[in-house]
Amino acid sequence: MGTERHDAVIKEYGEVCSNFRMLTEIRFKLLALLPIATAAATAFKGGDNMGGGSFVFPLFGLIATIGLVTYNTRNDQLYDELVGRAASLERELGLADGAFANRPHAWLRFHLFEIEWKVDHRTGVGTIYLASIAAWLFLLLAALPSSLVSASISTVSVSLVAFGLTVIAIWYATIWIKGRKKQIAEEMRSLAAEAIQKALSTDLARAAGNHDLIDLCARLGHETYKTVAGRARFYSTVDPDTASHYLPCVSKEQAACHLVALLTDLSPRWLFDCATNRRGVMSGPSPVLFVRRPGEAGF
Secondary structure, eight states, rough: OOOHHHHHHHHHHHHHHHHHHHHHHHHHHHHHOOOOOOOOHHHHHHHHOOGGGGGGHHHHHHHHHHHHHHHHHHHHHHHHHOOOOHHHHHHHOOTTTTTTTTTOOOEEEEEEEEEEEOSSHHHHHHHHHHHHHHHHHHEEEEETTGGSOOSOOOHHHHHHHHHHHHHHHHHHHHHHHHHHHHHHHHHHHHHHHHHHHHHHHGGGGGGGGGGGHHHHHHHHHOOHHHHHHHHHHHHHOOOOOTTTTOOOOOOHHHHHHHHHHHHHHHHHHHHHHHHTTTTOOOSSSSSHHHHHTOOOOOO
């Protein structure tokens, strides 16, 4: 590695670590605030009855919490990318035993009545968010407008019904989200492997004419065909000197990953993992076999 490249990698590594710390700080600030706000709202509701309009406050709390969960989920995606990028930079710097390059996985698990409890950050964070959503949903269901509740129904009965509906709704939503997340992840990994296979037979200048590649990249990146085709046309018109800013001077296989990354805005490192099934998570089409030639650098 030349001096200029080494300095650039060092600076990027510093920025990646800084962003990593920032996302972690944001996560724990939200975790410190949300449970307190939810507990205060629950206590306030328990000691006060605002009548038919009392559902507005828990409805706002529920929507706000779902918004925070959505925000945190996106932060998790960026968090994972930063960890992967930091690990890649550490290896490039020769730090094979760096904090990110050898980040320990969550190995501790407990089993209770066929239920597995994984001890890791996301299980803890998810539990707090799930409990907060459940609390807000219960308050919302228990605060039904008085016009919809018969006077003969006791407060205890309303609370029991609200609790039962909350448990059912949370259980169903959790199962559905988990299944949907797994389905989308499997579809994206399969599409990534197909797109890399198509990209191996083209280059930046000819990508605009490869309609199969554009279609795969549109589905992979959750973009319209028109959007990805526009990107491909742009990259096909750049001169060779400018093209080096988008595609590094790497092997053909690595170039295919970077080409798909340009068209989808996805990480070339993640695409490489999908193409080679490096993490062993694909059960669909056979992975692309990248054969290294003597003298080629690793990914």
